Amino acid sequence: MKDHVNLTNESKVPAHEMVYRKLRDLVLFGEIAPGQAVTIQGLTDQLDAGMTPVREAIRRLIAEGALDFMGNRRVCVPNLSVQNVNELIFARQAIEPQIILLATQHATPEDIDHLCRIDTELDQAIKIGDVTAYLRGNYRFHKALYALSKAPILVSIADGLWLRFGPSLRVVCGRIGTLNLTDQHKETLSAMRAGDAEKAARAIREDVIQGMEQVRHVMTQTA
Amino acid sequence: MKDHVNLTNESKVPAHEMVYRKLRDLVLFGEIAPGQAVTIQGLTDQLDAGMTPVREAIRRLIAEGALDFMGNRRVCVPNLSVQNVNELIFARQAIEPQIILLATQHATPEDIDHLCRIDTELDQAIKIGDVTAYLRGNYRFHKALYALSKAPILVSIADGLWLRFGPSLRVVCGRIGTLNLTDQHKETLSAMRAGDAEKAARAIREDVIQGMEQVRHVMTQTA
DNA sequence: TGCTCCACAATATGATCAAATTTTTTGATG
């Protein structure tokens, strides 16, 4: 009688949560391109889920800024304007260094080892030019860093920002290639290992600004 | 012909949007106290709306951090910890001055007159000790300021922060009384009128820190 | 070009099922 297995989940997570996560991933990693429309019925088919869970997931993503509610009941992944990118740069460089400052204060050597492993995978993805692996790995690196901060509100802000510029990162990679990507992960990690929170924060600020400047560069050309 | 008025709306705004706004107000102005539970069925009765719109509104508010999704499918208005307040202070003082900087650059004399009128109403509310009018007016003042910035992403972040500390402001007012409230609205406005964006930003930073310190003070005692 | 009408997609309702909490019942122990 309990054999009605819920096809997609471990019968623990509700469907609307499941749909939310899938859709979030689709947007965050650029699998639904900026500008592309999103329909409720399209998603009920694509993710084969009911209509109610899909509706709820879309509302959540709209509230987080990952989707845009055009006036006429139409929903799509937003295109970033140059002005938007400037706001994102300001917000990230204002928030993330503080998160890393706190993270450094809480990080154990094991935590830092874990971060190093993620970063190594990242380098590998860059070397072989696997864009999807790079995007996911880069996000995973930053997320792991956030988790150490024990600062849920700041993290939720930073997460919301990712949802906004994430979709454009695939475009950026396509334009400049993974090999030309730079980051400050190594510098951040060595500062963290040394327990120098201020220095780690400065390194991440560099990392953020470098990355976002590349986005700005590409967006300026496109617009 | 369209005289089938929908009791609550102008037959233009969808029900889920209507429910969202009402519920948002209820939370933002502390009419649902921090810690208090929120049930779907309770809201369908209280706001007399269908189940689907209520569901979507709740999801949105959860995504914005205004409501908290406790594990067992239970939802409530979050209680702020001292740690949370510290995060909020940091985030507000990092973001809002930039918004006001941009706002000052776009503000016309008429805009500033409008802000002055709101601030006058605010003083009135303080004088007669009308807590609800004070809370709403204070929010209205900051919102009007935000609107001038033309920076939608930064504004949505700031708005999200209000949703988190707003519920506690009523508690703060109850504790220290409206007459002991201080703000830097006059200083901000005169700097804006003089076109000194930097000074206006500094004034708002003062305003934010002063206000949030009062929250921290009360929360420290309560916890 | 501007109008009417049609089809489709989104919105909203209420029913149904499942899970969780609360209350009641019952049994064991001091």
Add this chain to the structure above:
DNA sequence: CATCAAAAAATTTGATCATATTGTGGAGCA
């Protein structure tokens, strides 16, 4: 016989779906 605890029933609440309703964009026609 009273008290407490564990189990079971009942009620409350959430999740999901099928379906009805409404509104929007576009096709067809003047």
